[in-house]
Amino acid sequence: MRVARRLSVNTRRSVKFLPALLLAVGLVLFGTAAAQEHDPNAVINLATNADPTLNPWAPGAVIESNLINTILFEQLTRYSPEDLSPSPALAESWEASEDALAWTFHLRDDVLWSDGEPFNAEDVAFTFNDVVKDPDLGAQSANQFAAVDHVEVIDDYTVRFVLNTPFSALPYYLASYAGLLPEHVLSQVENPLTDTTFNKQSPVSTGPYKVAEFVPGSHVRLVPNENFYGAEPKLAGIVIRVIPDTNTQVAQLLAGQLDLVGRLNPNALAGVERNPELEVLSQSQNIFYFVALNFDDERFQDVHVRQALLTAIDRQALIDALIQGYGTVATGPIAPLLAALHNDDVEQHAYDPERAIELMAEAGWTPGPDGILQKDGESFVIDMPTASYAELTPASLLIQQFWADIGVQAEIETIEWNAYIQRVILERDYEASVAWWSMPPTPDVTPYFACSAAHTGNNIPNYCSEELDDLLAAGRRALSAEDQQAAYFELQEFLAIELPYLYLWHPNIISVVRDNIEGMPAINAATAFQHAEEWYVAP
Amino acid sequence: MTGYVANRLAQGILVLFLISLVTFSLINFAPGGPSSLVSMESTAEQREARLRQYGLDQPAPVRYLRWLAGAVRGDLGDSINQGLPVERLLVQRMTVTLQLAGYAMLLTAVFGILFGVLGALHHNRWPDHIVSVVTTLGMSVPNFWLGIVAIIVFAVTLGWLPAAGNATLGGGFDLSDRLRHAVLPAGVLAFSLMPNVVRVTRSALLEVLASDFVRTARAKGLPQRGIVWKHTLRNALVPVISILGLITTVLLSGSVVIESVFGWPGLGRLAIDAASGRDYPVILGVTVMVGALTVIVNLVVDLLYAVADPRIRYG
Numbered sequence: 034m035r036v037a038r039r040l041s042v043n044t045r046r047s048v049k050f051l052p053a054l055l056l057a058v059g060l061v062l063f064g065t066a067a068a069q070e071h072d073p074n075a076v077i078n079l080a081t082n083a084d085p086t087l088n089p090w091a092p093g094a095v096i097e098s099n100l101i102n103t104i105l106f107e108q109l110t111r112y113s114p115e116d117l118s119p120s121p122a123l124a125e126s127w128e129a130s131e132d133a134l135a136w137t138f139h140l141r142d143d144v145l146w147s148d149g150e151p152f153n154a155e156d157v158a159f160t161f162n163d164v165v166k167d168p169d170l171g172a173q174s175a176n177q178f179a180a181v182d183h184v185e186v187i188d189d190y191t192v193r194f195v196l197n198t199p200f201s202a203l204p205y206y207l208a209s210y211a212g213l214l215p216e217h218v219l220s221q222v223e224n225p226l227t228d229t230t231f232n233k234q235s236p237v238s239t240g241p242y243k244v245a246e247f248v249p250g251s252h253v254r255l256v257p258n259e260n261f262y263g264a265e266p267k268l269a270g271i272v273i274r275v276i277p278d279t280n281t282q283v284a285q286l287l288a289g290q291l292d293l294v295g296r297l298n299p300n301a302l303a304g305v306e307r308n309p310e311l312e313v314l315s316q317s318q319n320i321f322y323f324v325a326l327n328f329d330d331e332r333f334q335d336v337h338v339r340q341a342l343l344t345a346i347d348r349q350a351l352i353d354a355l356i357q358g359y360g361t362v363a364t365g366p367i368a369p370l371l372a373a374l375h376n377d378d379v380e381q382h383a384y385d386p387e388r389a390i391e392l393m394a395e396a397g398w399t400p401g402p403d404g405i406l407q408k409d410g411e412s413f414v415i416d417m418p419t420a421s422y423a424e425l426t427p428a429s430l431l432i433q434q435f436w437a438d439i440g441v442q443a444e445i446e447t448i449e450w451n452a453y454i455q456r457v458i459l460e461r462d463y464e465a466s467v468a469w470w471s472m473p474p475t476p477d478v479t480p481y482f483a484c485s486a487a488h489t490g491n492n493i494p495n496y497c498s499e500e501l502d503d504l505l506a507a508g509r510r511a512l513s514a515e516d517q518q519a520a521y522f523e524l525q526e527f528l529a530i531e532l533p534y535l536y537l538w539h540p541n542i543i544s545v546v547r548d549n550i551e552g553m554p555a556i557n558a559a560t561a562f563q564h565a566e567e568w569y570v571a572p
Numbered sequence: 573m574t575g576y577v578a579n580r581l582a583q584g585i586l587v588l589f590l591i592s593l594v595t596f597s598l599i600n601f602a603p604g605g606p607s608s609l610v611s612m613e614s615t616a617e618q619r620e621a622r623l624r625q626y627g628l629d630q631p632a633p634v635r636y637l638r639w640l641a642g643a644v645r646g647d648l649g650d651s652i653n654q655g656l657p658v659e660r661l662l663v664q665r666m667t668v669t670l671q672l673a674g675y676a677m678l679l680t681a682v683f684g685i686l687f688g689v690l691g692a693l694h695h696n697r698w699p700d701h702i703v704s705v706v707t708t709l710g711m712s713v714p715n716f717w718l719g720i721v722a723i724i725v726f727a728v729t730l731g732w733l734p735a736a737g738n739a740t741l742g743g744g745f746d747l748s749d750r751l752r753h754a755v756l757p758a759g760v761l762a763f764s765l766m767p768n769v770v771r772v773t774r775s776a777l778l779e780v781l782a783s784d785f786v787r788t789a790r791a792k793g794l795p796q797r798g799i800v801w802k803h804t805l806r807n808a809l810v811p812v813i814s815i816l817g818l819i820t821t822v823l824l825s826g827s828v829v830i831e832s833v834f835g836w837p838g839l840g841r842l843a844i845d846a847a848s849g850r851d852y853p854v855i856l857g858v859t860v861m862v863g864a865l866t867v868i869v870n871l872v873v874d875l876l877y878a879v880a881d882p883r884i885r886y887g
Contacts, residue, residue: 083845084654086654087656091608091610092614092622093611095611098878118694124595167624168617168621169624170621171620171625172616173613173614173618174613175615175618176613176615212585224625227655228655229656236589248837249644249661249664249837249843250664250837251737251738251837252737271758274737275837276835277841278833280720280833281735281833281834283722284720284723284734284736285835287724287726287728288723288727288734290730290734290735290736290737347632391867405872442844448602449848450603450604451603451607451848451849451850452603452604452613454610454611455610456603470612489616490615490616491612491613491615502789
């Protein structure tokens with residue numbers, strides 16, 4: 034029964050052709066499986082929650098597009114499956130100048146685009162100079178490359194990234210959704226980020242699979258790219274299905290119509306864990322959830338208040354209640370995933386409501402007649418908008434309870450996601466709010482903490498200190514492993530005391546994979562998708 | 573007759589214009605902005621660049637007039653978040669919605685009228701009670717729940733039908749494959765829409781069955797079957813046509829819930845995605861198109877009254 038079902042899945046596309054069917058039956062019956070290590074007819078089905086945009090730099094190409102773009106558009110570097118350090122992809126090797134103000138990348142010379150044109154240094158220069166760094170285009174993650182001034186072509190297969198400040202994390206960022214675009218195609222169009230023939234139909238790419246068909250709202254079908262420079266891909270195809278509803282994704286997994294679902298809510302796992310054909314992967318990511326306290330509000334400029342508000346929260350209780358324990362308490366922005374650079378030995382602010390009340394008293398906040406803390410006759414009331422999105426609302430409600438225990442009254446207002454981003458993230462019209470940052474696996478957290486990002490960039494709390502800016506710059510200057518460790522250990526100690534954000538937890542990302550799919554690096558989804566040419570289905 | 577139709581169509585165009593004006597104003601008052609601009613990661617410079625690209629830096633009246641000028645020429649603009657022309661998205665999604673609507677409509681009408689007749693003929697006896705239990709369930713069970721349960725039972729446990737999608741990938745057009753994919757979503761939709769038809773048919777038929785001419789027909793010895801299908805049903809049809817007309821508009825605007833649960837890329841999902849991502853041109857396009865369909869369906873329903881009941885004349 035099980036063999037028959039798998040056979041019908043794997044040969045679904047060719048089942049009309051009798052010879053293929055006979056061959057497949059023959060293989061099963063006469064047991065030649067040992068001679069053949071993968072099923073060359075296998076097609077695997079993945080899910081995404083909305084129509085993807087097949088251009089890694091297109092405005093708005095985010096979670097629904099990231100993984101498929103990772104398969105299609107190769108980058109200069111990719112994550113090592115062992116420790117997420119940058120390892121060769123389209124660049125074979127790289128080195129920094131001594132002042133860390135320039136990085137030279139040596140490119141592979143055997144790479145062809147999926148249309149047969151050769152890949153070379155011009156493509157790298159075009160991607161960065163004419164797309165990412167063009168302020169009129171508004172490329173998606175352009176702010177991560179703020180330190181890059183321009184890219185110089187040294188020869189056909191050598192480029193130099195010229196920086197305006199030292200940026201030791203550049204090779205990490207180049208591995209994070211930084212796919213390269215074909216100069217010979219996109220220099221011909223009006224806007225290389227919004228060309229619908231490319232983004233929505235038939236992009237030209239260098240990855241192991243290329244787009245064969247894009248049916249909006251339904252699916253994108255990928256087939257092996259015959260021009261791929263590496264080992265021949267081992268699947269007949271990959272289908273990315275657009276399924277917005279999580280319950281439907283789970284039902285399809287159980288029905289055998291999907292083989293892999295990433296980023297599942299832990300609360301949706303019930304039927305999946307009992308299914309012997311499905312494997313649940315719980316992977317750590319460099320993501321931290323936080324409470325942002327708006328530093329434009331004088332009350333939060335007092336470090337005692339920030340420490341008190343964090344000490345009042347039982348963060349393990351949040352993890353257990355909201356994400357079924359799939360996460361770890363955050364002591365700073367840098368996750369334990371970055372083993373060499375994560376500093377455990379910092380101020381913890383463990384749950385202790387008594388201590389929180391003492392800290393508040395040190396800051397001059399004492400209980401008033403109604404039990405709410407007061408200072409100069411004013412009650413401690415916090416305006417705390419939240420969004421009906423993911424765990425944000427229940428997290429805010431639990432924090433409201435914890436704060437109520439120490440006499441702080443949070444007034445929660447739940448608004449729709451898009452309106453929330455407009456109000457809290459863009460206009461900074463809030464006093465406290467729960468949100469999260471998802472970062473590349475690098476310890477360089479400059480975009481989220483630097484003064485230059487307050488009020489305008491990703492520094493949501495608008496925290497600004499010269500000392501922190503210096504620590505961040507020191508990290509960006511550090512090139513050797515020892516220097517980086519020293520710089521980032523010191524940074525984490527500072528961040529744990531100062532609390533620019535109140536760190537809550539690092540979530541694990543839950544993926545479910547059918548157990549006959551092999552060759553996927555298990556460390557995280559981005560790495561697995563950067564190695565798509567290694568995927569295969571056991572026969 | 574022709575004059576009547578022309579007059580109704582002219583009114584329809586005015587209605588569409590007003591719909592577009594109201595929709596445009598509402599979406600501009602709504603907080604937030606297109607999700608390709610308003611995202612966690614985007615910085616102020618990126619947003620400004622994108623606002624300029626999409627022409628969103630222009631004042632609202634200018635944008636509306638530009639849209640209107642394009643719309644009368646059949647150009648509904650480009651989707652902000654997807655980049656594709658709105659007309660192309662509408663046609664693509666409408667094709668899918670039409671398939672589902674067609675199957676669901678067929679099931680709703682056939683079973684709705686059948687059960688309605690059954691209930692009326694066996695008024696207050698057990699077939700009537702069974703029909704009323706089924707219709708009460710159909711009205712009260714939420715269809716997202718029913719959809720997921722149907723997937724679990726028929727696709728996961730029994731493995732009889734596909735869990736989602738509107739066709740198997742890779743193959744060409746295959747009618748039986750299309751039908752297999754439509755059974756669950758159309759069935760669930762029909763189950764929740766059918767009760768309206770059942771109730772209207774049953775009460776209309778009961779009323780006609782109690783009238784004098786039926787008694788006369790019975791008295792002169794006509795067989796029961798002939799009385800029901802030939803004489804009474806046609807007389808009871810006018811309210812049934814209006815309820816079917818209403819259901820048609822509901823189905824044509826796309827069932828958001830069913831399309832999401834069963835992964836059908838139809839109009840309803842397009843509308844929801846556009847609304848939550850503030851994709852202004854798509855929201856306008858969908859609203860105006862659904863408005864146009866409603867105008868047309870209402871007109872057709874009114875014309876069908878005259879076919880069912882010769883006493884009704886338009887002139």
